[in-house]
Amino acid sequence: MASRAELLGEIKRLAAMNGAVPRLRDMNEQGRFSERPYWDEFESWTAAVEAADLDVDDTRGATYSDDELLRDLQAVADEDKSVTRTEYRRRGAYSAGALEDRFGSWNGALRAAGLPVNRRSAVEVTCDECGETFTRPKCHLEREWTTHTFCSPECHGEWREGRIKGREHPQFDPSAHDDYSENWGVHRKQAIRRDDEQCVRCGMGRDQHRKRTGRDLHVHHITPRSAFDEIADANQIDNLITLCASCHADVEHGSVEVKA
Structure with a gap:
């Protein structure tokens, strides 16, 4: 599944290629992704375009009120x-x-326009995370890459992070364990400050992350701790990188890589 940074990067690529803010149909016809992941991540195409912070002309419907x-x-x-x-x-x-x-x-x-929304092609499905019943367009469910359904981005994130358990879980709390060594807390803070208090992959800031997840940004070991004889060596700042919960889950699942 595409990350937030990859989705925004594709919007920026289309904007640079066409010299204007891309329309939804531009993404469907010229982009690497369909519209579905943008609805899942941003809830609307307009919100996705705003998040991309483009520096090109916005001519979408400019001549019509x-x-x-x-x-x-x-x-x-x-x-x-x-x-x-x-x-x-x-x-x-x-x-x-x-x-x-x-x-x-x-x-x-x-x-x-004050008109009823389209429901004729919607089908009732169950969220794979919380079990809540909701409707989803039938065409979305017929796409080859649709294997799970979620009622919200929050449920999607919780389900994805739930695939990993124990110490490798993105929300593992090292403060509750004694094998991170005394230098972990200091180096963790240094890594976050070095990375400008934001996720190095998608750019989510510390305050935004706390508001969305209720927790601080994550700090990831680039080379796993298990590769070191001394845990203090694994915690050196050049082996640490700041990630948000979603990007951390992608990294731990092996769908993306990070380097020092």
Whole structure:
């Protein structure tokens, strides 16, 4: 699964290639990823673009006002009924992508227009982490890479971190154990300060991490502690790197690598 940094990097690549803020359809047609991981990580395309902090022109729907877009959507919907993206592409005056870009998603545009959101293709599924029942578009479940379903990014993160147990778990608390040696606390603080108090992979800051997870940033041993005869040697600052909980889980799962 793509990390937050990889998702943002792909948005930046498309922006550099096209010289403008990419639209959702640009990602679907030209990008490495589909729209699904962006909904999972950022909850909307607009939020993903904002997180990428692009330094290019934003021309998405610039010539149309919100009212013009919503009035046309309402006209196509007819009698306050919902309308699918495919139906609007056939009968609407503007592109469906312009509505998605302006309001974050197709259902976001429908809500802004006061119309019922699309539910006809949704199916009921169960979150693999908390067991809560929720709806998910059927087309999302038919994609080859969909093997699990989660009701929220939080449940997804908890499930992923739960695959690792014990001392290698990203949220393992070394303060409760005596085999990290006396120099661990000092070197941990030094590593976080050296890395500007942010995750070196995705850039999540210390305050944001505490707000999202309720815990401090993680400090990871680049070369595993088991490779050292003395644990104090493993805790040297040049063997430590600061990560957020999500990136730490990716590293421990072996899906990405970090280097000194």
